[in-house]
Amino acid sequence: MKFEFYNPTRLIFGAGRLPEIGKITKNYGRKALIVTGGGSVKRSGAFDRVVSSLLEEGVETVECAGIEPNPRITSVKRGAQIARKEDCDVVVALGGGSVMDAAKVIAAAALYDGDPWNMINHGQQNWLPPSKALPVITIPTLAATGSEMNRGAVISNSETKIKSFVLAECLYPKVALVDPELTLTVPKDQTAYGVCDIITHVTEGYFNNRANTPIQDRFAEGVIINAIEWGSKAVADGNDLEARTQVQWASIVALNGWVQAGAKGSSPVHMIEHALSAHHDIAHGAGLSIISPAWMRFTAKVYPGKFVQFAQRVFALKARNPEDTECALEGINRLEEYFRSIGCPTRLSELGIGDELFTQYARDSILVSHDENGKLPGRLPMSEKDIVEILKSAS
């Protein structure tokens, strides 16, 4: 194991803690840009509660509303313009992964000279992630992306049909204020997609890892076991606050680096899903629940070992030997069945996506992430042809 780990975000976690936002924010600025999405935080009253807590502590507020799912670079530019014009000195993200991702990149774009799209990795030669950003405070209203406590963001370009990521230390939120009560109103389908997202964040690192990381393996399995158990409960009863709490905590540890530390991971499933949703604007978690099992089967046939461990420890299956492909595939079946059991799609046809653009998705994935042989990185690196094969098996 050879790695670096750094995550300076202060996590404040617990049901009912939203009203602390004013006291928290005044440590970082006097005028907050509140970034929001399609309006659910208005309907739930969360927005008003945040504004009044901020005003109570003497923090002025300006809003950048209307961040779309799969947030676009045009929205980032709009938000940065507001932040500059209004002299905002802190950004508060109130929403799901899209809102938090947009808010982080807005915070960087407000201090960035040039086109903010250059900050996003989209296959350009000299990718330059940002080195400074306004302080960001995240308030997630959905348990899914883990963006509240990491340095990543995913942004789409609707002109070029590229959806891709940026990673930079300046994007770590100063504070993640996580109040699971805010997720009680999330509808069943979005709750389930969130659970798929959580599980896939963990499986990406777990299955693609080539390092010997027995402790991280246990951490990863622990998150998956609990995301499965509490995810079912949260989908069955959206008002189950304990289930919402455990799922929200799972979403944070699934992608704040704790589970990935030391693991030489890569994210091929995310890369393929990004290519898909750039063209079809589908829910990220829904795309993952389709691509993930297909990708697993492709890889497990060549490298069954880790999949056998997964089948044994997560689903308590018996293996005849450490490379038992049958057991490996049965573990993947169980995960796919789980995704279906909470109402997630597992075939592209369920989303009305045909095979017309398979080559295009494959090319887009590789454009954004490729090794020295021009393949999409993963435990088993994938050529364009391989990705098309995975997509076919998920049709």
Place this chain on the structure above:
Amino acid sequence: MKFEFYNPTRLIFGAGRLPEIGKITKNYGRKALIVTGGGSVKRSGAFDRVVSSLLEEGVETVECAGIEPNPRITSVKRGAQIARKEDCDVVVALGGGSVMDAAKVIAAAALYDGDPWNMINHGQQNWLPPSKALPVITIPTLAATGSEMNRGAVISNSETKIKSFVLAECLYPKVALVDPELTLTVPKDQTAYGVCDIITHVTEGYFNNRANTPIQDRFAEGVIINAIEWGSKAVADGNDLEARTQVQWASIVALNGWVQAGAKGSSPVHMIEHALSAHHDIAHGAGLSIISPAWMRFTAKVYPGKFVQFAQRVFALKARNPEDTECALEGINRLEEYFRSIGCPTRLSELGIGDELFTQYARDSILVSHDENGKLPGRLPMSEKDIVEILKSAS
């Protein structure tokens, strides 16, 4: 779950990384106080390698050598005096837990007005932990305390015979440079004591926790399972770099807050051990391996549930029901057997400690940490009489 988590230490981990110390340190200062212990880092050559890397990057060095096991407040004062006199602006800790703990408190004492002993919790009315410190960089040479990546330190007062702790955000090291090669020369007994320390850090939070933390439980069990497995290997063959690496990584995650997040823990075993070693100057890990199983038996008889889960998941024992006391006790026996198998003492008599001062240790523990009823906090709070009973059972 209601909690806050914050740990801004940058971890740089991997065999062979020691020579990076110069480049790392120059980001924080121009003159380093290097804090060391009894001389093993001189014999191993690690000290010279650190000094030459620092000088190469233009960082001047001053040494504060001779930090003793169970580091004393007098050594802290000496170190702070050197730092002030020599105008040091960064502190580099090169050693085990004692050295790192002393270095952290030296870094705070150098900027502290008044008696540094006031920073340490020793039962005083108005305990004021420090609010600022020189930047600290830790280089552990032993896998045990986890001090390299946390905000705690334990300091002893040989006059008052009190050994106690300080916790403060300013004590988080800026960087932990962790090179498992440095632990290859640690003798068998110290290696084993370190493994006990690692396991006890995790079991304290795990068994004393009253919150519902199923994910953290899995993390905790993962660390324990691996500390047991790789600990045996590291004790059997000190030159096994992979075992040294996994044990070192276990020592970090055992006490950097990842396993404890959300868990409402307390540390009664540590409190009792501190009281013991303040009087007898024994190795911390050796004290823990005696007190820990005795304390577990005391608590498991009243609250067997978590001990049953431990027995099932860590030692794969079968339970007749979730409160099966027999299974709980068998799990504790297995852990005690493990401690013995790696050469740790499990009875006070093995260290030549009699029952003369049992009441004194109990009083000292409660002096430093007590609830509103004057008991030592834990899953089952303990009176003076209870602690004496635990000590008797460990005689």
